[in-house]
Amino acid sequence: MRYIRPSSLEDAIGLLVEASGKAAILAGGSDLLVRMKGGFIEPELIIDIKAIDALRHITESEDGFVIGAAVPCAVLGENAALRRAWPGVVEGANLIGSKQVQGRCTIVGNLCNASPAADSVPALVAAGAKALIRGPAGSRTIAVEMVPVGPGKTSLAPGEIIEAILLDKRQPRSGDAYQRFTPRTEMDIAVVSAAVNLTLDDQGVVQSARVALGAVAPTVLLVEEAAEILTGSRVDDKTLDRLAAACSGACRSIDDKRGTVEFRRKVAGVLAKRVALAAYQRAGQK
C-alpha cells in the first residue's frame, strides 16, 4: 500500500485514474480507516486530499456557501455565518460521532460513504445542496440526492472526486432543521431521521419547502408529496398531521436490530412534524 498527499486536485484525479479503482480517497478517515481495519477494503493507494488548499475552506459569496471536501464537520459548527444561514445543515453535520470524530469527519465523506442513515445528508438534501464533482472529463454539478444510489454505492464515475458542497444564498424568511431518533443521546446512528427546509412569504405562509427522510430507505429520500403539503400552509396542526402521514407512507424501511418497519414509519411522521415546526419557527425569526 502507498500513501500520497497531492497538493492539487488535478494530481489527485490523475492518481485516482491511474490506480483504476484500487485507490481510496482519505479526508477525515473516520469511515475509510474503519473499513480498512475491518478488512472490508484493501486499497493499493491512499490519496490524502487534505493538502489541497482549495478543498480546505468554507467560502461565502454572493451565490451562497462553498464547503470544501476536506473541511471537518467541527469547522462547520464554528462558522457563524453558515450556522445562521443553514442551521439544519450544521446540526446534521455536528451529530456525526464524538468530538474526536467531529475534528476529522467531513460532509462529503458522509455523503460518499452512502449510508442511508448518514446524519448530514437529509439536511443537505432538504437544503437543495449540490455536489461539485471534478473528474478526468471536467466538472459537473449534481443535486446531493443524486450521489448515493444505494447503501455504500455512489453515482460517481471512475476518477471522479467531489470537490465541494454548494449551498445557495439564503432567502429571507427561510429556516431549516434536522432531527434524528437514536436510543442514546450521543454517539449513535440514526434509526430514523428527518429534515425540513422552507421559505415563507411576507404573510408567514410557506412559499416553498423540501422534506427529506433518512434511514427509512436504501438512500435518503426526498419526499415531494410532503413538500407539497407544507407549501401554502402556516404549518398548522392539520397540515402537520397530513405531513406525518405522507412521510410515514413514503418509508421503504427494513426491520433490523435498531428498529422495525412499523416503528420507523411511525417515528418518521413524528420527526417530520417536529422538524417542520422547528424550521417554521426559524424562518419566522428572520
Add this chain to the structure above:
Amino acid sequence: MMVGIAVSTNINGDNAEFLCHADETLLDVLRDRLGLMGAKEGCGTGDCGACSIILDDRLVCSCLVLGAEAEGRRIETVEGMAQGDQLHPLQQKFLEHAALQCGICTPGFLIAAKDLLAKNPDPTEEEIRFGLAGNLCRCTGYDKIVRAVQDAAGVMRGA
C-alpha cells in the same frame, strides 16, 4: 528497497521523526515506534476515545489517523501534560477524586478534558458530559470523572 514513509512532526513540543508504513495508524506509531504508551487502543474504530490525542488543536482518535498524516503537524499526548514532577491540574484532580480504576481510559479522558477546557474554561456539567461523550469508561463511571474535570477547571481558571 522501500523501508517506509519518512515523517517529521512535533510531539509535545519536541521535533520527532519516524518511518512508518502507509497503512500504519498514528496510534501504532506513537506506541510501537516512539514508545509513547499513554494513548491506548480500546476499539480501534473511533468509538471509545482511549487513543485520544490533540492534532493541531483538534481532539482526534489516533486510531483513525494514519502515521503518515502527522507530517508537519503538532501532536499533543498525555505524556506532555505533566511538567516534570508537577502533575497537570486535571491529573491531580483525577487522583483526588478517584476518577479512575483500571486506568485504560484515563489518558484519553485527560486529553479530551484538556481540549474541552482549552475551548471552554468554565463548562457546565452538561457541557462536560457532552464534551466527553466520545470517551468510554467501563469501571469508574462518569460522575467522578465529571467532578474531577469541574474541580480542575476551577483550579485552572484561578491559576
